Structures are given as C-alpha cells and as structure tokens.
Amino acid sequence: MPAHAAWEIGYALGHANDHIKHHSVGGVYAREQALKAGKKVEKHEHTYDHLSFLCSGSAVLEVDGDMQVIHAPHAIEVKAGKKHQILAITDIVWLCIHAESVADPEIAKE
Numbered sequence: 001m002p003a004h005a006a007w008e009i010g011y012a013l014g015h016a017n018d019h020i021k022h023h024s025v026g027g028v029y030a031r032e033q034a035l036k037a038g039k040k041v042e043k044h045e046h047t048y049d050h051l052s053f054l055c056s057g058s059a060v061l062e063v064d065g066d067m068q069v070i071h072a073p074h075a076i077e078v079k080a081g082k083k084h085q086i087l088a089i090t091d092i093v094w095l096c097i098h099a100e101s102v103a104d105p106e107i108a109k110e
Contacts, residue, residue: 024100031096035059035088043085048102052076052084057092061085 019034033041043062054061054074061070063084070076072092078084086094 027100029098029100031098033094033096035086035092035094037088037090040087041085041094043083045081045083046078046098048080048099050078050099051097052078052086053095053097054086055093055095057088057090059089059092059094060087062087 021032023030023032035041037057052075054070054072056072058069058071061068061076061084063076063078064082069089086092088094
C-alpha cells in the first residue's frame with residue numbers, strides 16, 4: 001500500500017491514545033505505545049534529537065512532510081525541530097526514546 005493511501009485511511013480512522021507504557025532507567029526515558037492498525041500519533045516536534053524504534057508491525061512514518069513505509073524492526077533518529085508522526089498500517093508497538101536530561105517528562109509522556 002502506498003504511504004499516501006495509508007495516510008488517507010488513517011485520517012478516516014482517527015488518532016490513538018491507548019496502550020501507553022512509560023519506562024525510565026539510567027537517565028533514559030522510553031514511551032512505549034501499542035497502536036491498532038489505522039491509528040496514528042499526532043504530529044509533533046521536540047527541541048532535541050531522539051530515537052524512535054518500530055518494534056513490531058508496519059507503519060507510515062512522516063518526518064517534515066516526507067513519508068515512508070517502514071517495517072519492524074526499524075530504528076530511526078529524529079532530529080530536533082523535525083515534525084513527525086506515525087500511522088499504523090498493521091498493529092504496531094512503537095518506542096520513543098528520550099534522554100531524561102533534555103526531555104521534559106510531562107511533554108515526552110504526551
């Protein structure tokens with residue numbers, strides 16, 4: 001399925017707020033989110049670089065308007081100031097990994 005077609009389906013199905021777990025150890029914070037197919041994470045950006053990791057499934061990743069289909073396992077570096085979001089093509093598990101020293105825990109947990 002082309003990335004743009006999957007994105008249009010995602011807009012019709014809505015956003016995700018469920019199945020979030022928070023992990024913190026040794027100065028590293030990870031936000032784990034399980035998304036059902038068709039759900040997406042809101043577009044957002046950070047003032048610092050961070051890692052994201054697709055643990056399972058397939059998704060459309062958008063970074064500053066560029067879209068690509070990715071398949072687990074897949075790690076990406078998101079640079080500071082880049083607007084990004086993800087749309088689950090299949091059920092997925094997605095991690096956003098932040099250094100606690102630069103990430104506001106309340107914002108990172110949103």
